[in-house]
Each structure stands twice: as C-alpha cells, then as structure tokens.
Amino acid sequence: RKEVEQDPGPFNVPEGATVAFNCTYSNSASQSFFWYRQDCRKEPKLLMSVYSSGNEDGRFTAQLNRASQYISLLIRDSKLSDSATYLCVVRDVGFNKFYFGSGTKLNVKP
Amino acid sequence: DVKVTQSSRYLVKRTGEKVFLECVQDMDHENMFWYRQDPGLGLRLIYFSYDVKMKEKGDIPEGYSVSREKKERFSLILESASTNQTSMYLCASSPSVAGNQPQHFGDGTRLSIL
Numbered sequence: 001r002k003e004v005e006q007d008p009g010p011f012n013v014p015e016g017a018t019v020a021f022n023c024t025y026s027n028s029a030s031q032s033f034f035w036y037r038q039d040c041r042k043e044p045k046l047l048m049s050v051y052s053s054g055n056e057d058g059r060f061t062a063q064l065n066r067a068s069q070y071i072s073l074l075i076r077d078s079k080l081s082d083s084a085t086y087l088c089v090v091r092d093v094g095f096n097k098f099y100f101g102s103g104t105k106l107n108v109k110p
Numbered sequence: 111d112v113k114v115t116q117s118s119r120y121l122v123k124r125t126g127e128k129v130f131l132e133c134v135q136d137m138d139h140e141n142m143f144w145y146r147q148d149p150g151l152g153l154r155l156i157y158f159s160y161d162v163k164m165k166e167k168g169d170i171p172e173g174y175s176v177s178r179e180k181k182e183r184f185s186l187i188l189e190s191a192s193t194n195q196t197s198m199y200l201c202a203s204s205p206s207v208a209g210n211q212p213q214h215f216g217d218g219t220r221l222s223i224l
Contacts, residue, residue, distance in 0.1 A: 032209070032210045032211070032212075033210075034210075034212050036212075041198075041220075042217075042218070043200055043215040043216060043217055043218045044153075044200075044215050045215070046212045046213075046214070049210040049212060050210075051210070087153075089212070089213070091211075091212075096141055096158065096160050096166075096206060097155070097158065098143075098202075098204070098213055100152060100153045101152070102151075102152040103152060
C-alpha cells in the first residue's frame, strides 16, 4: 500500500468552476501535510501547508481530517493559470522523510 | 526566500560515464534529498541526508551514491551511467525541526544518458 494516494485525474473544469481534490495517507502518526503545485517540466512548488483546523489562502482552501486520514484541496473560481499537477505531501513523524502522492492533474478550460 | 540551486538544468552524458549532480542550499537546512521523477511514476527518493557525512538510502538507491561533506552541499553520483537513468533529478532541502516545515526544491536537472 502506498503511503499517500491521490486520484491522478485529469480533472477537466471550465474557468470559474470550483474543484476539489482529496488525498489519503496511511500513517496515522504523520505530522505535517502540504499541497504542492507542479507545472509541466518544472519543479514542485509549495502551494500551502495544511493545518489541523483547516486554512485558506485566497481561492484555495485546505482541510485535514485526521480521523479518516485524508487531506483535501478546494480551488474556487478556477483560472486558466491553475492548470497544473497538484501533489499531496505528508511528512513523517521523524521529520526527515516526505511522502509524495503521484499527483492530480487539473486542466482549466476557457 | 529559501534558495536551492542545482548545478545544471540540462545535461547529456554517455553510457558508462561517471556523472556528478550538485546541489547547494542557502538556508542552513539539516536535511537534503535527491529524487528522480519519471512520467507515470511520480517522485522517487534516491538518497537523503540529515547531517554532514550522514546519508540514508531511499527507495531506489541502486546505481547511485551521494556525498555530503558540507552542510549546504549534497552531491548525487551516478557511478556508471546507464540509459535507464535518463530522468529529471530534483534536489530538495528542509529543516529537521518539528512543525509545518516543507521541502524546498531546486529547478531540477534533466539528464539524458546516450
């Protein structure tokens, strides 16, 4: 079983739509959670950390559900520039290792 | 801002060559990582280091070695390059403290082995 699992997509949505991605993780002792964005042929870049109480950054909202061991990312009012692959990342209890999901591809269409 | 710098964006080498990929970070991070990323396979951890001269194998260490002589620098070595090592290589760093401390990535090196 993979440490972190994501739906690979692609999610094809029109501009202005709201879209949500989920990600599940297997280690209940995991400490920290993140969403990264990766554009084609580029490096992953941190989009946002995910806090226990949930957090928002502009059009992006992240949620953590420890009981069910999943995190989510909600994007409101999608822009063409949001088209990318979104990676779910979990940091282990020892702090030294990070586990990456395989990514969810988002295509925002005009 | 954290800066992770990889020595080359693109590199072409021949089968059997010894290849060095260099990575430098400027944030005094304890942890440094080397990944490779291939289509359909996601990021796979090759090696990581949590301190100077310390290293641990990741998921796919075969055919690779690493060196960390100074805290800011982490080198990946392909001992005898093979065509199946053609890939995008990504270096990352992170602090070792608790809390929501993410990894920061370099721009990546696209390595082609001919």
